[in-house]
Amino acid sequence: MLPLANLSGDAGQDYFADGITEDITLALSRWRSFQTIARNSAFLYKGRVVDMKQVGRDLGVRYVLEGSVRKVGNRLRITVQLIDTTTAAHVWAERYDRELTDIFEVQDDICRRIAAVIEPELARHVQRQAMDKTVDHLAAWDLLHRGLFHLYKFTKADIAAARSYFERAIALDPHFCRAYTSLAYTHQLDVLHGYADDIEHSIGEHLRHARKGVELDDGDSYAHLMLAFAYVRTGDHDLTLAEARKAADVNPHDAWAHAMVGRALDAAGESAAGLPYIERSIALTPRDPHVKFYLAVGAQMLINKRDYREAERWARRSIEADPSQARPHLLLAIALRYQERWPEARAALAACEAATPGFPDRWHAWREYRDEADRVHMSEGFASLRRAPKANAARKRL
Known part of the structure; x- marks a missing residue:
C-alpha cells in the first residue's frame, strides 16, 4: 500500500492521507491469502513519482495499491487503484465520496470497504493468471488458483475439477492450509447444491479437511470459516458460532466470515440477530x-x-x-x-x-x-x- 497522495492543496492535510494509508495497510494485513508490506517500507515512496514495475522489483511485490485523498470543506474523496507491477496494468479501481460528519467513522468505513473488496478482486486476477499457465508447470499456489477459477463457477463438473487441483496442490505441499480448506469447500458445495451422491460422506470429508486447515494455521480466518460450515452441517450449533466468530475476529474485513456468524445465529434460533450480519457482508463486497x-x-x-x-x-x-x-x-x-x-x-x-x-x-x-x-x-x-x-x-x- 503506497502512501495516498494528498490532493487537497493543503500540505497540512498530509497527516490525514497518511492516517488513512496506515489504516488500510493494517486492515489488509489481516488477510492470510496475501502478504502486505510493512508501512515503513512503503512510505519510502511518499511524495515521489514512481514506476510501478520498479516498485514491484524494489519491494518484491506483485501488486500495489495506490491512490489519492482530496478533502475540500466538508467533502472527502478517496480514489484507489490496484496495479499489477509486472505489467503496470490496473486490476481494480474505485472512488469513495463522503460527507465528513464524523471523520473517524468515515475513515473506518472506507478502510473496511477497501480491505473487504481487495481480496476477492485480487483472487479473481490471480485465478485468471493461473489459467494461462501450462498445466505441466504449475506450482502448488498456481494449482490452488486454477482450482479456485473452476470452483467459483459452482457447477458440478467445475467443482470436481477444482477438487482435483486442490488435491494436486496438497500432494506438492502437504502443509498448504488454503489447499486443504478449499478442498473442504468443494464438499460443502456438493452438499449445498445437491451434487453429493453420499451426503454424510461429503460432510465427513468437509469436516476432516477443515480441521486440517485449522491445525495448519489457526490464524487463518478462512480455515475457521470452513470449520464453521462443517459444524453447521453436523448440527453443532455452539461450535458453529464459535468458529464463525473466530473467523470474524481474526479478520474483521472478511465479509464471508460475518455472513457465517449470521447463519450460525439463525441456526441457533436467533434469526433477527443474524440478518444484520448478512446485510453487512453484502454491503462490504457487492461484487463478490x-x-x-x-x-x-x-x-x-x-x-x-x-x-x-x-x-x-x-x-x-x-x-x-x-x-x-x-x-x-x-x-x-x-x-x-x-x-x-x-x-x-x-x-x-x-x-x-x-x-x-x-x-x-x-x-x-x-x-x-x-x-x-x-x-x-x-x-x-x-x-x-x-x-x-x-x-x-x-x-x-x-
Whole structure:
C-alpha cells in the first residue's frame, strides 16, 4: 500500500492521507491469502513519482495499491487503484465520496470497504493468471488458483475439477492450509447444491479437511470459516458460532466470515440477530461471487422470521444474480407457499428442479436448526409444496 497522495492543496492535510494509508495497510494485513508490506517500507515512496514495475522489483511485490485523498470543506474523496507491477496494468479501481460528519467513522468505513473488496478482486486476477499457465508447470499456489477459477463457477463438473487441483496442490505441499480448506469447500458445495451422491460422506470429508486447515494455521480466518460450515452441517450449533466468530475476529474485513456468524445465529434460533450480519457482508463486497449465496441465506432467515414478503424479495435477488442456482428457487417457493400463492410457488419449485434435477428431494436445510419449531416450520413449508393442491385446500379449511 503506497502512501495516498494528498490532493487537497493543503500540505497540512498530509497527516490525514497518511492516517488513512496506515489504516488500510493494517486492515489488509489481516488477510492470510496475501502478504502486505510493512508501512515503513512503503512510505519510502511518499511524495515521489514512481514506476510501478520498479516498485514491484524494489519491494518484491506483485501488486500495489495506490491512490489519492482530496478533502475540500466538508467533502472527502478517496480514489484507489490496484496495479499489477509486472505489467503496470490496473486490476481494480474505485472512488469513495463522503460527507465528513464524523471523520473517524468515515475513515473506518472506507478502510473496511477497501480491505473487504481487495481480496476477492485480487483472487479473481490471480485465478485468471493461473489459467494461462501450462498445466505441466504449475506450482502448488498456481494449482490452488486454477482450482479456485473452476470452483467459483459452482457447477458440478467445475467443482470436481477444482477438487482435483486442490488435491494436486496438497500432494506438492502437504502443509498448504488454503489447499486443504478449499478442498473442504468443494464438499460443502456438493452438499449445498445437491451434487453429493453420499451426503454424510461429503460432510465427513468437509469436516476432516477443515480441521486440517485449522491445525495448519489457526490464524487463518478462512480455515475457521470452513470449520464453521462443517459444524453447521453436523448440527453443532455452539461450535458453529464459535468458529464463525473466530473467523470474524481474526479478520474483521472478511465479509464471508460475518455472513457465517449470521447463519450460525439463525441456526441457533436467533434469526433477527443474524440478518444484520448478512446485510453487512453484502454491503462490504457487492461484487463478490458469494453475494448470491448471502442473499439466499438471508431469504432463508426471513422465512424463519415469518417475514415471507421480504424473504421473497431476497430470494428473487439471489435468482437474479444467478438463475442457475437451485436453492433460491426453492426458498422462493417456500416464501410464496406461506403467502398461499400456490401457482407461483409450484412454478418456483419447478424452476428449482430444472436448475438441479433432484435437488428438492436432497434439500435438508431444516435439519440445521436447533429449535424443533424452526425445523417443523421450514420442513412443513417444503413438504406442503409436494402435496396435491386439493390436499392443501382441505388442510386450509380444517
